[in-house]
Amino acid sequence: MKFAVKAWSNGRARVGTLQLGSIEIETPSLLLSTQKGLPHFISPDLLSSLPSPNSRLLQFSPLHFLDGISPKTISKIGGINQMLGLHDHEFVAIARDSLQCLPSHDGSNKFGPSFETPCGRRLIKPVEYMEIISSMKPSIWVTLADEVPAWVSDKRNASSVDRTVKWLDECIALRQVGEVFGAVVGGSNEQLRQHCAKEVAIRDVSGYWIGGFGLGESMDERPTLLNDNLPKEKPRLTSGLDLPEEVLQGVATGIDLFDSKYIHHITVGGFALTFPLDGIESKISTFQPGDIGSEQVKINLRATVYRKDTTPLVDGCSCYTCKNHTKAYINHLLNVHEMLAQTLLELHNTQHYLGFFHLIRESIKAGKFERFCQRFIADRRDLLVSAAHAGVSQSPLPKQEADYMTLL
Amino acid sequence: MALRFEVLGRFNRARAAQLTLPHFVCQTPLFMPVGTQGTIKGLTNDQLEEIGCQIILGNTYHLALRPTSELIDELGGLHKFMKWPRAMLTDSGGFQMVSLLHLADITEKGVTFQSPVDGKPMLLTPEESIQIQNRIGADIIMALDDVVKTTITGPRIEEAMYRTLRWIDRCISAHKRPNEQNLFGIVQGGLDPVLRDICVRGLVERNLPGYAIGGLAGGEDKDSFWRVVAQCTAALPEDKPRYVMGVGYPLDIVVCSALGADMYDCVYPTRTARFGTALVPEGVLKLKHQVMARDTRPIDPACGCMVCKNFSRAYIHCLVTKDAMGSQLLSYHNLYYMMKLSRDLHSSIVYGKFPEFVCTFLQKMFPEGEVPEWVCNAMEVAGIDISSCCSPVSSSYGLNLDEKAHAV
Ligand SMILES: [Zn+2]
Ligand SMILES: [Zn+2]
Numbered sequence: 001m002k003f004a005v006k007a008w009s010n011g012r013a014r015v016g017t018l019q020l021g022s023i024e025i026e027t028p029s030l031l032l033s034t035q036k037g038l039p040h041f042i043s044p045d046l047l048s049s050l051p052s053p054n055s056r057l058l059q060f061s062p063l064h065f066l067d068g069i070s071p072k073t074i075s076k077i078g079g080i081n082q083m084l085g086l087h088d089h090e091f092v093a094i095a096r097d098s099l100q101c102l103p104s105h106d107g108s109n110k111f112g113p114s115f116e117t118p119c120g121r122r123l124i125k126p127v128e129y130m131e132i133i134s135s136m137k138p139s140i141w142v143t144l145a146d147e148v149p150a151w152v153s154d155k156r157n158a159s160s161v162d163r164t165v166k167w168l169d170e171c172i173a174l175r176q177v178g179e180v181f182g183a184v185v186g187g188s189n190e191q192l193r194q195h196c197a198k199e200v201a202i203r204d205v206s207g208y209w210i211g212g213f214g215l216g217e218s219m220d221e222r223p224t225l226l227n228d229n230l231p232k233e234k235p236r237l238t239s240g241l242d243l244p245e246e247v248l249q250g251v252a253t254g255i256d257l258f259d260s261k262y263i264h265h266i267t268v269g270g271f272a273l274t275f276p277l278d279g280i281e282s283k284i285s286t287f288q289p290g291d292i293g294s295e296q297v298k299i300n301l302r303a304t305v306y307r308k309d310t311t312p313l314v315d316g317c318s319c320y321t322c323k324n325h326t327k328a329y330i331n332h333l334l335n336v337h338e339m340l341a342q343t344l345l346e347l348h349n350t351q352h353y354l355g356f357f358h359l360i361r362e363s364i365k366a367g368k369f370e371r372f373c374q375r376f377i378a379d380r381r382d383l384l385v386s387a388a389h390a391g392v393s394q395s396p397l398p399k400q401e402a403d404y405m406t407l408l
Numbered sequence: 409m410a411l412r413f414e415v416l417g418r419f420n421r422a423r424a425a426q427l428t429l430p431h432f433v434c435q436t437p438l439f440m441p442v443g444t445q446g447t448i449k450g451l452t453n454d455q456l457e458e459i460g461c462q463i464i465l466g467n468t469y470h471l472a473l474r475p476t477s478e479l480i481d482e483l484g485g486l487h488k489f490m491k492w493p494r495a496m497l498t499d500s501g502g503f504q505m506v507s508l509l510h511l512a513d514i515t516e517k518g519v520t521f522q523s524p525v526d527g528k529p530m531l532l533t534p535e536e537s538i539q540i541q542n543r544i545g546a547d548i549i550m551a552l553d554d555v556v557k558t559t560i561t562g563p564r565i566e567e568a569m570y571r572t573l574r575w576i577d578r579c580i581s582a583h584k585r586p587n588e589q590n591l592f593g594i595v596q597g598g599l600d601p602v603l604r605d606i607c608v609r610g611l612v613e614r615n616l617p618g619y620a621i622g623g624l625a626g627g628e629d630k631d632s633f634w635r636v637v638a639q640c641t642a643a644l645p646e647d648k649p650r651y652v653m654g655v656g657y658p659l660d661i662v663v664c665s666a667l668g669a670d671m672y673d674c675v676y677p678t679r680t681a682r683f684g685t686a687l688v689p690e691g692v693l694k695l696k697h698q699v700m701a702r703d704t705r706p707i708d709p710a711c712g713c714m715v716c717k718n719f720s721r722a723y724i725h726c727l728v729t730k731d732a733m734g735s736q737l738l739s740y741h742n743l744y745y746m747m748k749l750s751r752d753l754h755s756s757i758v759y760g761k762f763p764e765f766v767c768t769f770l771q772k773m774f775p776e777g778e779v780p781e782w783v784c785n786a787m788e789v790a791g792i793d794i795s796s797c798c799s800p801v802s803s804s805y806g807l808n809l810d811e812k813a814h815a816v
Contacts, residue, residue, distance in 0.1 A: 036723075036727060036731065041450070043733065043737060044718055045714045068701065068726025068730075070702070073704060077720055077722065077723075083720065085718025085719060118730070325491060326483075328489070329489055329490060332445075332446060333447060335474050335475070336470070338446075338447045338450070339450035339736065340449075344452075
């Protein structure tokens with residue numbers, strides 16, 4: 001793995017290049033979220049229709065395989081790439097997965113972190129975790145972390161940092177394959193986060209995973225919590241920052257890679273992302289209040305207004321879905337509960353979100369990241385507000401996007 | 409008439425033909441996957457083409473409910489609505505009503521049923537069925553027939569057969585697009601050779617573009633089943649396609665093709681996929697079974713499909729029944745298997761190797777030579793010598809496909 005920062009903007013936002021196995025991508029970038037290594041509704045043959053190389057970095061949780069397939073069998077198959085037939089993709093293993101394998105802080109102890117998984121609550125010791133990692137051979141893997149919610153006591157928070165650092169040493173001692181990203185935790189305590197970051201930074205890791213987000217902290221306290229003083233030359237990855245606004249917050253503090261479930265939530269809710277990607281300027285002028293459903297942030301394909309709409313999800317979008325299908329067809333598929341709806345929406349939403357990351361990079365390279373952020377956030381807020389006024393039941397605050405809340 | 413049927417090769421009663429339909433030039437024998445509501449189990453059109461699907465089937469009853477035939481018509485027909493470039497067939501809607509709705513009642517006027525939307529009594533007449541199918545716009549449309557269970561006996565069978573003949577004239581005169589859509593008549597008459605004979609003659613007199621053999625695959629014994637098929641195929645014109653409705657077990661398709669049938673449809677390959685079952689030359693493979701968790705082979709090592717090229721049985725095992733992707737991948741493989749079977753039937757007949765193909769097929773499925781007696785009897789009538797793959801005493805008559813699962 002090689003990582004180099006190419007451009008800075010607004011202090012800490014940065015564009016880098018990450019060379020990993022067969023791919024070289026620019027950061028900030030998105031890791032595609034998967035279920036057992038495959039995007040939720042996209043089979044491997046359809047993956048090639050997504051823009052390369054930025055769609056070739058995939059997240060997965062090794063815990064998804066706990067009861068299904070043994071490390072021995074995975075070893076025999078030859079690892080995760082071999083098991084999924086994805087030889088041009090690079091995998092990043094992160095134990096926590098904000099959909100199915102949630103950290104359960106009160107089940108963790110000094111031996112290992114605990115997770116709520118589909119097969120019940122499971123305590124994972126570093127030795128077991130490393131056995132799975134060694135069999136799967138991901139390109140990057142994140143060390144085990146004791147993630148705690150924002151509201152725990154300082155004492156519990158301090159023990160989470162101690163354990164996380166101890167497990168980091170245990171994991172590194174057992175490493176056989178892949179690049180190690182050391183977990184940084186500390187909950188909502190800035191000092192503890194700094195302390196943890198310092199400990200991780202002096203160890204032999206290739207990058208950092210900033211944990212503990214999306215666990216009840218407020219959006220306002222994030223910038224300070226993300227301000228971790230980690231060495232600048234190594235890549236930083238985070239989980240739990242999902243919405244576009246949250247991603248922008250992360251980028252502003254120097255996060256390079258995002259493990260986000262936003263696309264999944266949007267897709268399962270029957271939504272298509274539609275916010276404009278053509279430069280940062282256009283939009284509000286073209287917005288028609290009262291034009292329900294086209295409020296341009298995302299559209300709900302279940303809405304009856306799309307019953308006869310023969311236009312693509314987004315005009316000019318080059319994704320498989322928009323090149324081939326209409327809103328009317330997807331509306332029908334949703335009405336009759338056919339899975340192709342999710343497949344088509346996930347394809348579009350993934351491409352659209354990758355386009356958003358592309359814009360972020362361009363704005364950093366142009367030294368205009370701060371302006372981009374302000375415009376983007378303001379535009380989206382305005383659009384949400386106008387949509388609310390136009391009678392669309394949508395709250396103006398991004399964090400409260402109706403679908404997002406109901407899906408959590 | 410909007411089709412051309414050219415026989416390219418024969419072996420006794422079996423034939424391989426080119427069926428030219430308005431939207432596609434098909435090779436028979438062929439299997440038609442069922443896409444009830446304008447889609448097939450999460451598969452994209454590109455995937456269906458890749459698999460080799462030539463004609464897909466839409467269910468008139470379901471499409472008339474959602475999105476409605478009026479909407480499909482307004483948006484330019486089902487081909488355009490779902491952007492399927494190849495051929496399509498719609499059923500009359502009658503069978504679905506009788507089999508799905510308990511309160512369906514058949515009178516001379518048509519099929520009366522309770523609307524699943526508002527519970528009001530509704531009537532589907534032959535005229536209306538054709539009108540709906542004209543709006544949907546498939547290449548082949550089916551006449552409304554009076555459907556009775558094959559296991560029923562007595563005067564009801566005779567009544568249904570004569571009514572089917574009376575209704576065909578109403579269908580023919582209601583058909584508004586004979587130059588774009590081909591109306592197939594359906595031979596009824598239960599298991600009674602005399603009634604079947606009257607029905608075949610009656611339909612042949614009407615000189616329809618093609619004929620279907622209906623009222624089978626409904627739980628009748630296999631010996632009665634193949635005898636009805638043999639009788640009908642012998643009496644139907646040589647230069648028109650013959651479609652055995654509801655038939656989908658690979659073995660049944662091979663037998664019917666040997667007897668001179670050309671087209672088949674069934675939900676079996678996709679339905680069985682949903683329950684974790686894969687079709688393989690040996691019969692079926694139950695991916696849910698615990699031994700699969702350690703099996704690193706592909707589903708069918710001889711299969712060239714995307715799923716078999718990429719995945720092990722162990723990985724599919726960990727998806728099936730838990731993740732949507734499991735049934736999506738199994739459906740893909742199962743449909744590929746059916747299409748490969750169709751292609752093999754076609755080319756073995758064209759190249760004069762049909763008996764060899766049948767023997768190889770039976771040997772794989774019945775390695776101990778336990779070919780069921782009904783298959784032996786049917787093959788004798790078809791003039792195919794299968795003595796090389798039958799054990800001297802065929803004793804395992806009645807062993808069904810699912811029971812064979814453990815033999816694999
Ligand atoms: Zn698109
Ligand atoms: Zn296969």
